[in-house]
Amino acid sequence: MATITGIPAGWPADETAARAVQDALRDRxxxxxxxxxxxxxxxTGIDVAYDDERDVVAAAAVVLDPATLDVVExxxxxxxxxxxxxxxxxxxxEIPAVLGALEALRTDPGLVVCDGYGVAHPRRFGLASHLGVLTGLPTMGVAKNPFLFAEGELGPERGSTAPLLDGTEEVGRAVRTRARVKPVYVSVGHRVSLDNACAHALSLTPAYRQPETTRRADRLCRDALAAL
DNA sequence: GCGACAG
DNA sequence: ATCTTGTCGC
Structure with a gap:
């Protein structure tokens, strides 16, 4: 059964207020x-699906065993x-619904893998970092597009990487998770090193471009939305 | 001002 | 994110 989540008190109502929240929390x-x-x-994989017509959102959190990638909860x-x-x-x-799904878990989530950016963000405070600060959990982001940042050349083989640069600062890394397939874009969220985040991205992709965490959460939140 | 723009 | 059929390939 899906938990019903409300929007947290004081949640920003417009872009100006939201940017102010990011500026206030980024130092944490x-x-x-x-x-x-x-x-x-x-x-733990996190993902969200929307039905803007009906104004509903469904979030999923899926905890995996790190060795077998089997679903734990x-x-x-x-x-x-x-x-x-x-x-x-x-x-x-995304965060209000995601918090609801995380709070419904009774198992320790461990490292949380988000769909999107961590510090590879215009104000260094993307979804993964924001979620990390609010929960205290280690978090990382895996995005499908680099957009904002320059991406160096990387080899065609699985495991090759190239820095995502904001000027001279490495804010993330393009990681080839499947040979000759477009890479994913990994960045640190909170309490994790970039090297470790990239290692996780590879250990979570035994068969597909996207991490198993993301794939499992994506399917679950779609199903939850469709079941409404 | 115009376009680009995680999901 | 979401709207959406078939189709090429392992």
Whole structure:
């Protein structure tokens, strides 16, 4: 059964307020911890599906065993859409429902893998970082597009990487998870090193371009939305 | 001002 | 994200 989630009190109502929240919370991101390496603890995938017509959102959290990638526990939450989609402000749209799904878990989520950016964000505070600060959990982001940042050339083989650069600063890394297939874009969210985040991205992709965490959560939240 | 723009 | 059929390939 999906948990019903409300929109948190004080949730920003417009873009100006949302950017102010990002500016107020960005300093709380912890970047000096290495986090759990692959295999050291559970990994949890998060994803959200929308029906803007009906103003409903469904979020899913799926906990996987780090060695076998088998599902340990899953939870869903549904609610009303909390914010419109605005590039750079995705977290305000997704986080309320995601928090509901995470809170419904009784297992330790371990490392949380998000769909989108962590610090590879215009204000260094993408969805993964925001979720990390609010929950205290180690988080990382895996996006399908680089957009904002320059991407170096990377080899065609699985495991090759190239820095995502904002000027001279490496804010993330393009990671080839399948040979000759477009890479994914990994960035640190909270309490994880970029090296560890990239290692997780690879350990979570034994068969497809996207991490198993993301694939499992994506399917679950779609099903939860369709079941409404 | 115009276009680009995670999901 | 979501709207959507068939189709090429392993």
């Amino acid at each position: 991101v912890v970047l000096d911890e290495t986090g759990p390496p692959p295999g050291a603890g559970p990994v 899953e939870a869903t939450a549904v609610g009303r859409v909390a914010f419109p989609y605005v590039p750079g402000l995705l977290a305000f749209r």
